[in-house]
Amino acid sequence: MRRRTVAKLGLSSLLLSATGLTLPAQAQDLRTITGGFDVGPGGMPGNFNPMTATAGFTWLSLYFEPLITYSAELDKFVGLLAKSYEMSADQTSYTFHLVEAKWHDGKPFTAEDVRFTFDLARNAASGSNFAARLSGITGVTTPDAATAVVKLSAPNAGFLDTITKVMMLPAHAMAAIPVADIARNVWWSTTPIGTGPFKFNRYVNGQYVALLANPDYRLGAPKVDRVVNRYFENTAGAVAALRSGEIQFSYVESDDVPNFRADKNFRVIEGNSYVVNYLGFNQEVPLWKDVRVRRAVMHAIDRASIIKSIYGGAALPANCGYVAPAFVPSGLDPYAYDPAAARTLLEQAGWAKINGDKPIALITYYNTPQAANVMAAIQAMLAQVGINVVPRIVDVPTYNATVYAAKPDFNAFPLVYAGLQNGPDPSGINIGLNEKQIPPAGANIMRIRMPTVTTAFDAALAETDAAKRPTRYQAVCKAMNEELPWGTLWVTSRYGVVSNKLKDFTWVPAPAGGPYDAHAERWALAT
């Protein structure tokens, strides 16, 4: 009896000590916001170098800052390290007037830092992802410490959009690092300094990154002492941590949204993903040459039903490659669900001779259960009109190795289900649609050669008059809608969930995580 009691006491004390002893560690003096800032498609955990980042700007922009950024509504540029800017009459020179700011080590931010950053970002040897997009810069001059002038070889309508992601870097701290060593230098994950509201504090490999408040931030000291970005292997782990109160924010999948909406302890932030999902018709195979076949595919898919039943209404139909209202004209063909029309179009195009019921691989890198359901629905709907697609879900490296191969096997990806970021500025999708972007020049991996689409894009890209750009891009949208280089399907919503303990918190499900004007110095914890 006594032995049993001792055993019970021992086990109980082990459990109690294990749980109870966490209290001192969790009850910290520092006001800390902990979140899964790199969870989901906008995140890029483990990447600390903004020049090599293809996502993760929600987090990076807490301690680095660009000259200009997007507003939180993603509808206009706002100044950050540049209080204002102007463009020359010939549209080849941008003059940035800088704010008075200090690096986290107390040194002043100057025009020399702007020159250093742009020189580095446009130098491919630094490993910069911006090298190609900034190749039009011919030089940066610094008339005085508070003015930087960027000169371009030719007008570039996408220049301002591009530089929203170019985070300013400290010349005095980085100049000694050889350019070839910069991409993977340990500086990024140990002692980086920026000008943002938070300072880099600590990175624990694969676990978390911690930032401390920058009390000298020019827009005011942050209202919390620390921000911690916890890494999660999957979204489910982040959701569990959010529910248990360990973190106060995370991106979540749409399946989790109803539960959080029903919980008064959380606030759901919903926003446009700015990624249009499409069926890519590989023009190197004989299946999709006839536009009537492409139109038949569109009429065969009941997009409204998929949006309602699989996405739970959290998506909008997309009738061209982007959805920003200013760039989408009225009068587009909505390609209403009409299987009879689809069959007629296929018959007119001679589908029986083109392919008949032979299987066609439909490849995608989306590997969530929801995406599998979408693929199954598309397969069933296309089968009804006599197009026999066989979905193949692969991981990202396999997909990229297939479509980006130097000598691709076009029969391996006759049809893809993919997505391409468009964002507030649609110029980004030119790389996937313009005939001039056929590899190796660009990423027009479906080898689309449609003169009307290319001409419309060229005209839009050359237009630097902001007032005329919407009209130009409406023409692109119209050409896409008529020619169907892609079968554009929908743009889904993305969700973030915030604990009610977090106040004045701004998060936008922007492509690549932003950046945008998040005003992180205002983020606060309820007392």
Next chain:
Amino acid sequence: MPPKAKFIIKRLLAGVAMLLGLSVLVFLLLRAAPGDPVDAYINPSAAMSPQDLAALRTRFGLDQPLPVQYLAWLRAAITGDLGYSLQGTGDAVLPLVLSHIGPTMLLMGAGIALAVVLGISGGVLGAVRRNGVVDLLLSVVAFLGISSPAFLTALVGLYVFAVRLRLVPTGAMLTPGAPFALGDLLAHLILPAVLLSIGHTALIMRYTRASMLEVLNADYVRTARAKGVPEFSVVARHALRNALLPVVTLIGSTIGLAIGGAVFIESVFNWPGMGLLMVTAVRARDYPVIMGAALVIGAFVLLLNLLTDLAYAAVDPRIKVG
């Protein structure tokens, strides 16, 4: 040269050859898998031009012929340089791998220790109370443990104890940003360790029970009882000692199984061990980390095998090495 030293040198040389073979095999398997680190790096919804991708491949040395790539890796590996991770921070592989071994050993050690203690205790209790209520309950628990897939127990355990009851943290090894505290570590360890141990506990319990039942019916146990030896001593000293022999063999094989289980548990609980490191590296096609981790794990296994053989020889004079 003494036979033992000769044996050790021979085994070490064979081990080096095996590691070399292992490195060639892993290198070739990685290259045969679709996609390389650059393919894993590209965000498909943020297109990059093939020229940019080619520049990345050149930077990573992936544009070189395979034999050149392998020999360059081997040349560096011989000097102890296993290269740098191709992901984010570009950490040196050797320290990265070594830093993940400790957490895995801790998780596995705790899981196996729990399984051994609970499994043997339950098995003995079940055998002693054969066909009683306790035995029946323990049998049900054991069958549930054996038949529950690891992913289910891990996720259910996470939901119930971490999310609903909030008794323990949902993941990680320590509270992010907090100073080290033993209690914090134990709080993070207890749930994944218990969940890792469930299947093994059940298995050990069944083996122990069966083995104990066999031994409890043996003549020498009957004799001990007839001599008036107290029941506790009969069970603990006479029966259990002999019944444990097959169980010890099972525990040995449990260690191997626990490595596989730990990989899954580490992913669910974001436990910073070898499993999580390998899963992340494979997903990112991070060749240097995968190669380095395979090499370090291989070296550990070979070394442990050698030490085991030497230990056998030390404890059993009938076994000779050399």
